[in-house]
Amino acid sequence: MIRLRNVTKRYGETAAVDGVTLEVKEGETVVLLGTSGCGKTTTLKLINRLENLSSGHIEVAGADIRSQKPEELRRKIGYVIQGAGLFPHYTVQENIAVVPRLLRWDKTDTKARTRAVLELLGLPPEQFLFKFPHELSGGQQQRVGLARALVTDPPVILMDEPFGALDPITRNNIRREFKSLEALLHKTTVLVTHDVQEAFELADRICLMDAGKVQQLGTPQELVFQPANAFVTHFLQEHLFQLQLQVLRLHQLRPFLPLAPSDCAPNTIILPDTANVLEAMQRLSAAGKPQDLFLQSATDAPARSASVSELLSAVARLTPTLRL
Numbered sequence: 657m658i659r660l661r662n663v664t665k666r667y668g669e670t671a672a673v674d675g676v677t678l679e680v681k682e683g684e685t686v687v688l689l690g691t692s693g694c695g696k697t698t699t700l701k702l703i704n705r706l707e708n709l710s711s712g713h714i715e716v717a718g719a720d721i722r723s724q725k726p727e728e729l730r731r732k733i734g735y736v737i738q739g740a741g742l743f744p745h746y747t748v749q750e751n752i753a754v755v756p757r758l759l760r761w762d763k764t765d766t767k768a769r770t771r772a773v774l775e776l777l778g779l780p781p782e783q784f785l786f787k788f789p790h791e792l793s794g795g796q797q798q799r800v801g802l803a804r805a806l807v808t809d810p811p812v813i814l815m816d817e818p819f820g821a822l823d824p825i826t827r828n829n830i831r832r833e834f835k836s837l838e839a840l841l842h843k844t845t846v847l848v849t850h851d852v853q854e855a856f857e858l859a860d861r862i863c864l865m866d867a868g869k870v871q872q873l874g875t876p877q878e879l880v881f882q883p884a885n886a887f888v889t890h891f892l893q894e895h896l897f898q899l900q901l902q903v904l905r906l907h908q909l910r911p912f913l914p915l916a917p918s919d920c921a922p923n924t925i926i927l928p929d930t931a932n933v934l935e936a937m938q939r940l941s942a943a944g945k946p947q948d949l950f951l952q953s954a955t956d957a958p959a960r961s962a963s964v965s966e967l968l969s970a971v972a973r974l975t976p977t978l979r980l
């Protein structure tokens with residue numbers, strides 16, 4: 657759906673983006689991750705032509721971006737920026753209608769679609785349509801920003817630090833909601849963040865950048881267990897144990913876990929074996945007393961159960977097998 661080939665952007669002598677090759681498949685979420693100044697935002701802006709390429713090629717939906725007018729290209733792309741970027745003197749309704757108005761949509765259609773998209777994002781229209789941005793919380797503003805990007809139902813969404821301006825708790829909550837949003841499920845998405853946790857939570861694949869170059873493009877599990885070079889190892893080091901637990905699914909631990917007893921204790925925590933190990937640990941520790949976890953499987957594989965220590969020792973036995 658989006659293809660970057662050997663993309664470079666120079667500002668004078670500096671290459672902000674330096675020979676980036678990257679493909680984002682239809683329906684996939686790729687997260688551009690890296691420290692400040694590594695070229696994430698510039699890469700995003702090259703895709704929707706807010707910046708022009710110095711060299712290389714970018715295709716969106718099979719067509720070279722330079723073969724189409726920027727307005728035409730941007731019709732296929734929703735863009736969400738940090739701090740939502742709402743117009744302060746426009747109401748929520750007017751903010752969301754900006755693009756439909758440019759596209760000369762029928763007013764009744766725009767209103768209906770605006771209401772639908774607000775509902776989708778958990779903002780009851782009767783309560784929010786006529787509010788101004790300063791009357792909204794940061795999280796609500798962010799959702800309006802997302803509504804604005806989604807209102808024309810574009811196949812591609814670009815997001816630049818969409819949760820960057822929020823406090824950590826709101827950020828976590830919105831991120832969780834956002835992940836389960838039906839409206840975003842099938843969109844081809846490129847999201848920029850410098851937050852490692854956020855990248856690992858949201859990405860199908862992560863593109864880790866440094867100094868304008870791609871250091872590794874891979875699934876979260878590949879980055880953790882098969883880092884491409886010393887930079888990747890060093891970048892993830894601080895969070896490594898948590899990331900390992902986050903990328904491992906319970907079903908991967910199956911061979912190393914005891915068979916469940918035939919009678920499941922009444923206070924057992926039941927989780928599907930597609931859940932990640934971190935979630936399982938969090939559930940077990942939140943219980944406040946020793947409990948067992950029961951793994952529920954969609955297949956008819958024999959049932960497994962585990963205590964915290966059994967989970968940890970299964971992780972220790974599995975992880976060496978995942979390294980190159």
Ligand SMILES: Nc1ncnc2c1ncn2[C@@H]1O[C@H](COP(=O)(O)OP(=O)(O)OP(=O)(O)O)[C@@H](O)[C@H]1O
Pocket residue numbers: 667670671672673690691692693694695696697698699850
């Ligand atoms: N318009 C510009 N003119 C000159 N240099 C620029 C311009 N835009 C970006 N740069 C430089 O290009 C490099 C990459 O910037 P970019 O904004 O893409 O990084 P980033 O990874 O998104 O950083 P951040 O997380 O801080 O937003 C930086 O060194 C920046 O100073």
